Amino acid sequence: MTTSTHSVRLGDPADVLAAVPHLLGFTPSQSLVLVALHETSDTSAACGVTLRIDLPESENHSALAEYLVKGPLARQDATAVLLVIVGTDGREPDDADGQPGASPPTDHAAGEAGSLPYSGLAGVLAGAFREAGFSIWHLLWTPRLRAGGSWQCYDDPTCGGKIPDPKSSAMGAALAASGAVTFESRSELERLVAPESEELSARWSAKLNELIEESAREPAGARKDVELVLGAVARTAANEALTELDQLRVLLALSDSRVRDLCLSAALGDNAMAAEQLWLTLVRKAPAPEVAEVAAMLAFSAYLRGEGALAGVALERIESCRPEHPLGCLLRGALDAGVPPKHLESLTRDAIQDAKLTIDEDELS
Template sequence: MQPQRGRAIPTAALATAADVIDIVPYLLGFHPVESIVIVGLSERNGRAPQVCLTARCDLPPAPMDPGAFSPLVAPLASTDSDCVVALVFTHHHPAASGDVPQHLHDVALACALVGLSVVDLLVVGQERWWSLTCTDSGCCSPGGNERRSTSASAEAVFAGLVALPDREAVRGQLAGQTRHERDRLEPALAKAENRLTEAVLKGRLSTSLRADLRAFTARLDRHPTEGTAGRAMTRAELARFGVALTHVEVRDELWFRVDERSVDADDALLELLRRLPPPYDAVPLLLFAWSQWRKGNGTLATMAGERALDSDPGLSAARVVLDTVQLGLNPARTPPLRSPSANVGTQRFG
């Protein structure tokens, strides 16, 4: 089971089950289908419940041992969550499929094993939803409750979050040119590789890489929005930056800058990962994944990290990103990759 971490939105206050259902697509970044979703909440200090972490996995086709849900549940135990809401998003009516309620009860047991109380178990259809814990027919009728928009989704939209139609729409953000189109960059990439080889022979590799990094970061300030005609990177630029990023010194320096948000590299990284052939697209995918995790978008971060490993299985740094997401670390509380004090008395690359 591969859980999919969602966005952490500590400012989202939830008062009802309808609020939780309404905001889940914004927490994940897409509308889940045939999915189990767990929303970790904090009810401390007498406040309205606050979202700490959201996790998702595919709805299993058959009942499973409750322990099988441990990878989904465990990360919530390391957050400020003190209770959870477990939901199944499905096209099946809960009365028509005995497996759906059983899945939710198994998730509830898995939560209890790590000390998390379950405040509600919800089955969510396309138009209606049901609570498996509410016995008040005046609140939750046997026919279910109508799905409706609430202030929770309005708050998510105000925070700049988007709920795409499905997971494939999220994955589509990483799609780009065909392999044939990408392979047309091979001559330019070979030329860029040869340039750095010559720099090595002349003892000027570090100087050349610094120049490449400066050129890339300078471009970030003027990188066009997607769709602006005539201003995409040239093949020579794509090759120059793609080759430079395969060098750890350049990669890590840009990683630090992305992490501390001293640069906004997302648009440029997207162009690189959409146009470069493997394995040159691996580092742009890695850096984009880290940027998305820092922004709370665990879904896209996971997809980009997995693609980075597919492109370059030897890129161990991509595993760091995936482990960070899978562990459910809070991006707002995780320390920066390097503290300011770490730079005292040292010269930064670039």
Template sequence: MSNHENPITHQPPPPRRIRVVATSPADLLALVPYLLGFHPHQSLVALGFTDDELVVATRGDLPTQDDPANAVDLLIGQMTRLVTNSRCTTVHLFGYGSPDLVEPVLRAAADGFADAGLEVIDLVRVTSDRYFSLRSPGPDEGVPFEVGSNILAAYAIAAGQVAFPDRDSLARTIEAVDGPEQQAMTRATIAAAERLNMLIATDGTAAAIRAGKHAVTEAFDRYAAGGRLDDNEMGWLTVQLINPEVREHAWLLTDDRSWHEQLWRDTTRRALLDLVAHAAALLAFTAWRRGDGVLANLAARRALDADPGNRLATLIDQVLAAGLSPATLIWPPDQPPADDTPDTSDLPDRAEPS
């Protein structure tokens, strides 16, 4: 696990809340991959409900013998904070893995959630195609279930939800482009850096900031219309995001609309390594606002791996760890987050691909 990676991934409240009528653990298990965005393995999953409405799904890696002695307590503490902050009243707990790893963690989690004032409805251990309830024991061989044939999975797919095979597969959707596309972006970014340096030298920093804000606004308009920036436009956008005033402009425009995620996902994939942190942090922000804590977590990690001091990514990482819902956000803010003075030394002379 990366030093920057938050072990909790979650699906907070709207806009991605799913209204379903689940009559069995099999129904809930069919939904889990679509709530998380991937099929969990070696995981503890909690589904939080308010009355009969599914409000939040949270997942963490099962601690192993190589983890610190307090790893289980830390995991459960983070998960209970997230569920209680989402104002849930009941919770279903699922453990994916072998009995020796899963069952002690499930029982400890049940105690932790009960201590936090939630009613624990069921504790279920899950294998690839069977589940075992610790509260209502069934057959020794478990109860068979199949995600693909469940009607609730079909509803999730129809609603646009996607379930990747595992977390790594989802992470690869925001990895850097490679091959000819990477080479084209390298050339475009170097040209954009030269253009920006010349603009600053001839017309001053204020003119460069105006051009940067215009580039951001044009990018939003392009993706709102279903379009995409070409390499030269993308290179220009990524070098402009070096300036804090331009980044603030981009941040204030970013909300939970799907094409905002598309814009910042595309920028994250195409930005060069020394410029990717700003785009990835904005992707983390819009993903969190959309209720996609999994993508927010992955994007924040991508930003912090590139720049451990990135303030927006650090903030999103802390928000995820605290289990704060996007419903708590007051937007637009009275005061944007502080940032540093622009440093054009960040501009690539010979840009390194990410």
């Protein structure tokens, strides 16, 4: 699941579909996309959290609907939802233009041969949300989210059309101006945080072992390690290149959870984007299991910016080598539950203060 919390105003359903890749950070496929809405009048609403979930098997439809109603949406104070199902069930391929065939396939839970793909899932979701008191502004289907692709409403055969080019949409233009990037697919996003090479990881692992032995002979102290990390962030913000040794020392410093927690403050200040750039560089170079700490820094930074997709793939790096990592587990739970970034920011400020007090006490004792 991925989340995003950019705010836009709803217009035509086609415009919302064109905005979905930007809300998520990538173009989804074979997915259920849920946009939580905060109604401002009978005819308009503001978008809140956006969630993406892999399309479930038919036996899991009810469980998914119950989870969404009682989990993420319960924390959002949403009053309505917009649902988009992207994909086909594989029984009948799209034509060369990505359009459905003359008789679209149905999912295993659908009852009528002429219904849209995944109409069984659509029916279960509609019933669950309405029973829970949510308005359903639209329940849409499209085989692919791309310019010129077709879309249709599940409950109104006359409601449908073509998707505008997401790259030229108002949402796309606004996010491009802010520096945000929308990836063509989730796999492209995964490659962003993938290790550069096995050879580099092995070399860094050996160098880290040497630095660990060196630090055991001449311990720097947590306070100096915090200064080292934040200094590296400041140098990155000033476009000053860091040497490989600089980067290795940052990685080693972050292995102290007190230092890591205090350096979470980098995501809250003026150098937040520079810090994220540094974390991303280190995530691609760091070996396992040391990558977990800097991947957690990247996930936290991305989460605060509402970039749930990037946070999600960073967390997957942690889960591949240290599945019980405390901060990683905390962030995964928050992401899956749709906890708003502002709420996480508030909790983090307390954790930063606790880390500072712990370091002060340890170094005074």
